[in-house]
Amino acid sequence: MATLSYLLPALRKLTPNHIRLFSTKLENIIISDSCVRQLKKLQNDPDCAKYLRVAVDGGGCSGFQYKFELDNNISNEDIVIEKEGVSIVIDNTTLGFIKGSTLEYHEELIKSAFRIINNPQAEEGCSCGASFAVK
Template structure:
């Protein structure tokens, strides 16, 4: 008996950085995917996916936000990064087009790093940006 796999209409299979990056507006690197999965595994209950967004605030006008979600919203675009669902609302998607989210660990710090080609400037501490 043959089985078929269906993808929800609003879900897009997203490539990992290094593959055809032009097919999705937001890219997560392999280290970022791995770290998100690691953190998700410690949650009870385990969330359905990661929400990435842009919110007003900070000294430059906008800040990135990341949180776990149990389901997508009606206006969300859902990307699938090797089984990891990433939810992005329509407004944030405008600001995140072409953005690469990476996870970096150095001797000084560790955390998620957003490389966004849409930013015109960032604040001194790097936690907010303007477009």
């Protein structure tokens, strides 16, 4: 598959309603099947927001922390990545922190949550996996 990364600057100038990146390879974010399945379950609830917003904030044990929210809004700075009918919203700043990562939904006995794994931008993280330090 030929890379289309040269189109990204032009795509980002479009209004949010026009930005639709159908291949996660354009931004090098891997959306796992478990993430898609969980978002499809959430879409069945009419009161649930349409998009999963992934962000990175300062804080946490290691300096930065991942943040996941369900959202109905897209700003001009956002990138929308779609896979199998679900949409992930990431702002440009966050993309720099998670490029090359995998977004998944993980279930355990004590909790279930979206999470970022295999982040090549992260040097170290805390044991819970919610925070990280940048390389």
